Amino acid sequence: MSAPIRIGTRGSALALAQTGQIADRVRRASGGEVEIVTVTTEGDTSRASLSSLGGTGVFASALREALLAGECDLVVHSLKDLPTAPAEGLRIGAVPKRADARDALIARDGLTLATLPEGARVGTGSPRRVAQLRSVRPDLVLSDIRGNIDTRLGFVHGGSLDAVVLAAAGLGRLGRLDAATELFELSAHPSAPGQGALAIEVRERVPAALAGVLQGLEHASTRLAATAERAVLARLEAGCAAPVGATALIDSDLLLLTATVYSIDGSRSLSASHGLVLEGPPAARIELATELGHRAADELLEAGAAELAPLR
Numbered sequence: 001m002s003a004p005i006r007i008g009t010r011g012s013a014l015a016l017a018q019t020g021q022i023a024d025r026v027r028r029a030s031g032g033e034v035e036i037v038t039v040t041t042e043g044d045t046s047r048a049s050l051s052s053l054g055g056t057g058v059f060a061s062a063l064r065e066a067l068l069a070g071e072c073d074l075v076v077h078s079l080k081d082l083p084t085a086p087a088e089g090l091r092i093g094a095v096p097k098r099a100d101a102r103d104a105l106i107a108r109d110g111l112t113l114a115t116l117p118e119g120a121r122v123g124t125g126s127p128r129r130v131a132q133l134r135s136v137r138p139d140l141v142l143s144d145i146r147g148n149i150d151t152r153l154g155f156v157h158g159g160s161l162d163a164v165v166l167a168a169a170g171l172g173r174l175g176r177l178d179a180a181t182e183l184f185e186l187s188a189h190p191s192a193p194g195q196g197a198l199a200i201e202v203r204e205r206v207p208a209a210l211a212g213v214l215q216g217l218e219h220a221s222t223r224l225a226a227t228a229e230r231a232v233l234a235r236l237e238a239g240c241a242a243p244v245g246a247t248a249l250i251d252s253d254l255l256l257l258t259a260t261v262y263s264i265d266g267s268r269s270l271s272a273s274h275g276l277v278l279e280g281p282p283a284a285r286i287e288l289a290t291e292l293g294h295r296a297a298d299e300l301l302e303a304g305a306a307e308l309a310p311l312r
């Protein structure tokens with residue numbers, strides 16, 4: 001019998017839920033044993049705001065260290081929390097099919113963004129969500145909240161906030177999508193690059209059996225869309241806490257990308273939309289998706305994105 005495949009994950013309820021789903025698929029594909037290794041990250045233990053922790057990589061680095069140390073064979077990240085800079089000795093072995101990329105409003109009494117009363121208190125720790133909310137509802141009183149999804153939902157259900165904004169994908173993975181009172185359309189509220197997608201990270205060299213499992217988890221369109229979105233962040237030299245939204249869609253062989261940078265007060269934004277036809281072998285398509293993201297970012301930079309918002 002071969003050794004179990006060890007899967008590294010953060011210990012939050014969301015991380016354990018999404019890793020559990022991947023573990024089931026790995027178990028079925030490999031026909032062998034799977035072991036889950038829980039890794040504690042600074043992003044889990046610190047109560048500081050996400051933006052003050054510096055954003056980039058607070059959730060990812062401990063997982064990467066565990067992988068490099070050989071404590072596990074693959075790790076499951078939320079793709080939007082993974083820094084765009086590749087880690088030395090590691091690669092993204094698979095990007096599974098994306099869940100809903102939209103943000104959700106969870107408000108008391110079935111309220112929506114349009115019907116929240118004047119001056120309503122809304123919680124979010126994300127500068128992008130802050131800017132998007134302020135752009136349509138400058139009257140809202142926004143507070144920077146932290147904590148896992150249950151904690152954040154608790155602010156609304158306990159009455160200390162009127163609403164919070166969370167990723168629909170996270171709610172869905174925890175079976176809490178019923179709490180959402182509105183789903184924001186991506187055209188008006190583009191979400192974070194890679195939101196709703198997972199990344200399976202592995203060491204550069206993997207045994208053939210694991211390579212086969214990774215192939216089964218891979219969803220080519222999701223990887224292409226996420227690659228284009230993340231290339232925007234990389235070219236802007238922006239972190240996951242920057243007020244940047246990006247949405248890539250694939251329609252047969254057409255890849256369409258819209259990227260938006262916001263001023264924190266929501267009063268101004270810059271958008272760039274580009275598209276191209278995907279052709280050639282997989283590696284060439286990834287290259288094209290990357291170029292598309294860079295093109296959108298270059299247009300944003302030329303239009304003054306770096307002066308509009310703190311990108312890092």
Ligand SMILES: NCc1[nH]cc(CCC(=O)O)c1CC(=O)O
Nearest residue numbers: 078080166167169170195196197
């Ligand atoms: N930064 C927190 C984070 N990282 C991934 C998700 C869940 C959604 C996803 O997998 O993209 C969340 C919660 C949220 O944004 O509400």
